[in-house]
Amino acid sequence: MTDKLPEDGILRLNRSLGTPDKPGIDLLRIRHDDAGRMLPQSPSRLETLLVSPFAWLLDELDAKDRTWAPETLDVMTLGTIIHQVLEDAFPENAATPEIDALEAALPDILDAAIKKHARWLSGASWATERQSLLGEALEVARTWAGFLNETGAVILHNEVNLAGDHGGLLVHGKADCLLQLPDGRILVVDHKRSGAGNRRDRMSKGWDLQVALYRAMLERPNEETALTRLVEDGAQIVTAYHTTRDATVLADELGAGLVRVEAASKDVSENAMSQLAAAIAEVGAGTVRLNREGDAKRFEKERGIKAYALEGNPLVAAFTLPEEDEA
Numbered sequence: 001m002t003d004k005l006p007e008d009g010i011l012r013l014n015r016s017l018g019t020p021d022k023p024g025i026d027l028l029r030i031r032h033d034d035a036g037r038m039l040p041q042s043p044s045r046l047e048t049l050l051v052s053p054f055a056w057l058l059d060e061l062d063a064k065d066r067t068w069a070p071e072t073l074d075v076m077t078l079g080t081i082i083h084q085v086l087e088d089a090f091p092e093n094a095a096t097p098e099i100d101a102l103e104a105a106l107p108d109i110l111d112a113a114i115k116k117h118a119r120w121l122s123g124a125s126w127a128t129e130r131q132s133l134l135g136e137a138l139e140v141a142r143t144w145a146g147f148l149n150e151t152g153a154v155i156l157h158n159e160v161n162l163a164g165d166h167g168g169l170l171v172h173g174k175a176d177c178l179l180q181l182p183d184g185r186i187l188v189v190d191h192k193r194s195g196a197g198n199r200r201d202r203m204s205k206g207w208d209l210q211v212a213l214y215r216a217m218l219e220r221p222n223e224e225t226a227l228t229r230l231v232e233d234g235a236q237i238v239t240a241y242h243t244t245r246d247a248t249v250l251a252d253e254l255g256a257g258l259v260r261v262e263a264a265s266k267d268v269s270e271n272a273m274s275q276l277a278a279a280i281a282e283v284g285a286g287t288v289r290l291n292r293e294g295d296a297k298r299f300e301k302e303r304g305i306k307a308y309a310l311e312g313n314p315l316v317a318a319f320t321l322p323e324e325d326e327a
Contacts, residue, residue: 026286028284030061039170040170049283051310057288065313081113090144097145099142106138110133151261153181155179156186157178158177161174162225163223164220167277170222171213175188175227177191185235188240190241193245194243201304212268212273238251251263252268253267291320
């Protein structure tokens with residue numbers, strides 16, 4: 001297969017329909033509304049574009065492996081359930097629950113989250129997994145309650161929609177939680193069911209895309225929300241990740257001085273935004289850069305990025321080139 005791919009690793013799509021000075025098809029407009037306007041990109045789609053433009057293109061085309069497989073308690077499902085538990089255990093505009101009350105309520109909260117997102121997990125054969133998940137949910141809830149109490153934070157909103165503009169590209173997303181701190185700062189939190197190590201590494205190397213896109217949506221919104229109104233009123237916005245496996249909160253540089261928050265000392269998105277601009281220009285002109293076999297290890301080492309976009313779709317593997325020196 002790879003001997004039929006372009007040696008420079010770049011697919012040039014639709015060139016034959018144009019003229020030498022005319023670019024190929026604008027791949028950003030594959031998904032569009034009835035009027036031909038491009039549909040918004042999400043931070044997760046654009047992170048895929050950074051890792052693998054070809055995987056991003058397949059996603060835009062909805063070209064996925066649809067082979068049937070039995071239900072599994074995978075990372076995505078676990079993360080969704082823990083997100084739901086945190087949202088239901090810590091409702092907006094309510095006092096942080098006492099630990100005893102929280103622990104008493106958690107079994108029912110977890111059961112409701114399972115029935116909402118993975119009803120099959122309620123079966124008798126999954127009893128051991130449910131018990132393990134309850135232990136995890138209890139620990140996450142306890143430590144999050146401790147963070148809220150120690151910082152004096154108040155939950156203003158859960159599941160906050162964001163939509164805005166970045167370089168003419170419409171972007172939409174959703175923040176998990178919106179906190180107001182005693183000093184007036186607003187903490188926009190994304191819960192991650194992971195440890196802090198990889199995310200901290202990515203931020204320190206300037207390759208964290210999501211923080212910058214959240215800020216773009218807040219500074220150039222195309223719809224009004226509770227959060228954009230706070231920005232208009234002059235509130236200082238801090239974007240942060242709560243990694244639930246080790247109870248760590250990592251923030252951008254505007255989080256300096258916050259209790260129990262690790263704040264970056266420099267721009268955590270500088271390299272990611274530069275690379276995104278280049279990738280958007282390429283796919284907008286109908287060109288798709290293919291991956292090479294060493295990309296996954298290279299991205300993790302140099303950028304702190306786990307290249308999940310290179311997994312799960314056999315077409316991505318089929319269009320992956322050998323390393324240049326091997327070729």
